[in-house]
Amino acid sequence: MIKLYGLRMSNYYSLVKAAMIEKGLDFEEVKAPPTQKEDNLARSPMGKMPSIEIDGQYISESLAIVSYLERAHPETSLLPADPLEAAKALELTLHIKLDVELAARRLLPAAMFGGSASDELIETTRQEVNRGMQAVSQLMVCKPYAAGAEFGLADLYTYYSMGLASAIGQKMFGTELLADYPQISELMGTLATRRSIAQVTAEAAK
Ligand SMILES: N[C@@H](CCC(=O)N[C@@H](CS)C(=O)NCC(=O)O)C(=O)O
Numbered sequence: 001m002i003k004l005y006g007l008r009m010s011n012y013y014s015l016v017k018a019a020m021i022e023k024g025l026d027f028e029e030v031k032a033p034p035t036q037k038e039d040n041l042a043r044s045p046m047g048k049m050p051s052i053e054i055d056g057q058y059i060s061e062s063l064a065i066v067s068y069l070e071r072a073h074p075e076t077s078l079l080p081a082d083p084l085e086a087a088k089a090l091e092l093t094l095h096i097k098l099d100v101e102l103a104a105r106r107l108l109p110a111a112m113f114g115g116s117a118s119d120e121l122i123e124t125t126r127q128e129v130n131r132g133m134q135a136v137s138q139l140m141v142c143k144p145y146a147a148g149a150e151f152g153l154a155d156l157y158t159y160y161s162m163g164l165a166s167a168i169g170q171k172m173f174g175t176e177l178l179a180d181y182p183q184i185s186e187l188m189g190t191l192a193t194r195r196s197i198a199q200v201t202a203e204a205a206k
Helices: 011-022 038-043 062-072 083-105 108-112 119-139 153-173 182-192 195-204
Strands: 002-006 027-031 051-054 057-060
Touching (some): 002 011, 011 062, 011 153, 011 195, 038 057, 051 062, 057 062, 083 119, 083 153, 119 153, 153 182, 182 195
Parallel strands (some): 002 027
Antiparallel strands (some): 051 057
8 A cells, every 4th residue: 555654734745645535546644744864864855745655665756756646547647648738737737836836935934934034035036936827827728627628737736836835925925826817716716625635625634
């Protein structure tokens, strides 16, 4: 059985968990905070969460994990079969992950953990995140899902990465990141009610 290491509060842990629920997989959750301790570094070289264990082998990085799940359990696919459509879904996923969430994440300590951030850092981050949002909205299909007609990988990153970036934006910029993007806002609402995501949310609140 697959073991999923990390904490339920993590958006990336939640994303991988939702992917496994979507695929109907049996898995065991193992509480493992992000640390630089040897056992955790063996699972995840940067000490981050999540990581998974399959037959004594570890994989970290959410995209690598979902890529493994996709190939090992292709029955319920999270990427389109068509190569071009699959590449477009991944392109969108990467812009969400790198240009919106990773950019916003710089302000996570200040937004949620009592840290501080200079006005300059807040302003440069705001500009970068807004630029990322424009790129994402250029690629996002919303018909009805992020990358097209079927639910998939880009929806998981929309929900979990955009959700975090939006929370950071509200706190640090005093604005709603999604205000200018009503279709993405609407998709976020739809995704929140999806069975896999709703289950992950309910279990994280326990
Ligand atoms: N690129 C990684 C990012 C994982 C990540 O940033 N995880 C956060 C929690 S959501 C973490 O472990 N933070 C603790 C740290 O950076 O030490 C992925 O996609 O899995």
